[in-house]
Amino acid sequence: MATAIAFVGAGPTTIYTLNQLIDSLGNFTGRPDANISIFEAQSQPGLGTPYRPGWNDPAMLSNIASVEIPPLAETLIDWLGRQDDDRLRALGIDPSGVDERTFYPRLALGRFFLDQFTQLVERARAKGIDVNVRARTKVVDIEAVGDGLKLTVASARLPRSEEWFDYVVLATGHQWPEEPEVRPGYYLSPWPASALQRIAATKVGLRGSSLTAIDAVVALAVAHGQFEGHEGEALTYRSKADGDALQLTMMSRKGLLPEADFYHPIPYTPLAICTQAAVIHLIEDGEGDILHRAYALFRQELEEADPDYATGIALADLTLEQFSDRYFGERADVDPFEWAQANLAEARRNFAKEITVPWRYAILRMHEVMALIVPHLEEDELERFDRFLKPIFVDDYATVPHLSIERLIALHRAGILDVKALGENYRIDSHGADRGAHVLIDGEDHHYPVFIEATGQRPLDVDAFPFPTMIEQDIVQNAADTQGCSVKGIAIDEGYHPVSDDPVTHRLYCLSLPFILGRHPFVQGITSSHEMGLVVGAELAAAIATRASRTAVRPDQQAGASI
Known part of the structure; x- marks a missing residue:
């Protein structure tokens, strides 16, 4: 029997997950026996809310340079190179200004992702996977039934229906009211x-x-x-x-x-002290005081990366609160537009000469590693993290074009x-x-x-989760209620499965941004979509391959088989 997989949402997260699924099946011998249904409430699957026309103004810019966008069938630069000048201009792009460090209009990225989505669907079908793309179709509820998941589906053209799947990937993206x-x-x-x-x-x-x-x-x-x-x-x-x-x-x-986007090497240079291994060790060693000890690693990494900066602000003597004050203090004493003018001039000079400011780059590289401590912080620690350390990371990585x-x-x-x-x-x-x-x-x-x-997407608790039966069945639960932490959102594990005693949870993946922001406070869109897609796509491919191996029957085992 074919493995039935549903994707709820058809934006970048689904695109990167589907891409990894297909890549992971590259060494699979034979025809992958799988059916994939992709449900999208909007009329055009493949765009994603941050890049959809109407939802975004043509003047709005993305805040990710093309070099940072993980490639799919092709890189963004290669795709732009295939477009003629008239189409580039229609997308708000100067043909002479195409560069891997350039920031492009959101709508241009939407067309790129739409094209990549179309190619992915064609690739999947060429491998023998049955792919059904369902536009203008909304999943209104999900229920665990036996060892599978039942979706209640509503469409403007068809009566409400119920459909069964072995695996479901929730990639519903940002959650905003249709009428703001x-x-x-x-x-x-x-x-x-x-x-x-x-x-x-x-x-x-x-x-x-x-x-x-x-x-x-x-x-x-x-x-x-x-x-x-x-x-x-x-x-x-x-x-x-x-x-x-x-x-x-x-x-x-x-x-x-x-601040303005600053020049730095991509991919990131590895950290020396505040590494993922070091942070995981302090989480797991049972000694407690996680935030204080993590901040010590942060401070040591910053001192190692930029000794002049560390000496200039007396970093070795600064508590977390004092460092936060020092980080923002100089800017707070200057007119914001005067600071913006000077910062922009500095950023442009550094780009022209490919100069990296070491302390900025060190903070940028540490934000994802430090995010690992969030689900393990006590309530008072989480409050300090959110108030004093998180704003520094956000300010550093959320620089703008x-x-x-x-x-x-x-x-x-x-x-x-x-x-x-x-x-x-x-x-x-x-x-x-x-x-x-x-x-x-x-x-x-x-x-x-x-x-x-206009503060952006905020973490949402389980009450806002759009599939009520999942809550009634205790499959989707508040992180604060089940994981002993204070973060907002639903409880998920490292594989993005809801945390629940029901065994069906290993068949469900929650990649919906508002409900995982509490646990993953620096989820940032495209790069995060790619990282989540790597994990989930590989798992789904393994599930397809495992089922195929279990159901395969050799010809000599088939009673009365004829070929």
């Missing part, structure tokens, strides 16, 4: 970007100052004006006739802008954009009689007729 304006003038997210087009030129507040907020700011700016500039000149912004009233304010606790910084500076120069520090004593009230929200900072009231929550 949940109260008059108050937007729970900046997506879909098409909803921002209806916002009139007015005073707009945005909570957030990283790429999510930048996406919203750029979408609003191009709706009411345009960026202008030639190579070698400073970018400028000009409002349309009805855009003069547009006033944008980005807000965050510290009131800082993200140089063009994004240029746009922010241009908007500020045009008198359109400002940045405000919320501090620790603030409150946002969106439930009053006025449109938008009132932001109260140290007792001072600021009213914004339009207010947009």
Whole structure:
């Protein structure tokens, strides 16, 4: 009997998992006896929410350089090289500016992934795997039945149905409301970007100052004006006739802008001290005090990587809290746009000369290793990690394209954009009689007729899990309830299986970002999709091969067989 596999969602995570599954079956002799169904609620499978038209504005940039995108059938650069100049321009790409270190529009990445998805489906079918791609079809529930999983499937064209599978991969991606304006003038997210087009030129507040907020700011700016500039000149912004009233304010606790993408070697240079093995050892040795000891490794690695930086900030004497203050302190004392201008100039010089700032690169390389401690922290340790160490890692790896910084500076120069520090004593009230929200900072009231929550995807608890029967059967459970940790999200193991006593859980994989962010706080999109896909794709291929070997019957064992 064929192995039946369902993918719920058809974005990059499914694409990379399917790619690894096919690659892992490369040495399989004979025809892989498998049926794969890919369910996608949207009309076009293969794009992914962060790269889908309508959901994203054409002006929005991805925050991953092409050299960092793991290849599929081809690299992004190779794919771009196959496109003619007219198509590149239609995707918002200057044909003369194609480079492996360049950041491209989100919609361009969507077309790349769509093309790769199509090729993967063709590859799978060529190997004899039956692949059924189901667009405009939503999985509304999942139930464990015996040693399999029953999916309840809804489609606009067909009656609701029930279908059975041996394995199910949940890759539903980001979870946002289809209509972001949940109260008059108050937007729970900046997506879909098409909803921002209806916002009139007015005073707009945005909570957030990283790429999510930048996406919203750029979408609003191009709706009411345009960026202008030639190579070698400073970018400028000009409002349309009805855009003069547009006033944008980005807000965050510290009131800082993200820094510009910095040059560094790819793939990463191995760590010397704060290695994965070292962090796993301190987790497993039973001595406790995990955060303190992990921070000691972090500090030693930083001292080894950049002695001048370590000496300059007296790193050896700094507690975690003091290092956090020192890391952000210098920027906090400077106007954010002045800092952005200077940082952008530095980043451009370093790219031109291929210079790496050692301390920045060391922090970048350590963030995934340090994430290993998160599920093992006591509640007070997790609070300290989230408040003092996590923001440093996020600031370091979530640098943004140089063009994004240029746009922010241009908007500020045009008198359109400002940045405000919320501090620790603030409150946002969106439930009053006025449109938008009132932001109260140290007792001072600021009213914004339009207010947009733009802090990005947050971890979600089990209550928001979209398949209720999985919760009722105790297959999907809160991590805090079952794993003795304080992280948000559902309990999963290292193989991305839900943690439960039900044996069916080894047939279910949860790769849905909002529900694993608590355990994996630095899941970052494409590279994480690739890493998860390597694990799950290989497991699925092994399951197909194992079932095939168990059911294979030699011709001399077949009673009365004829060939």
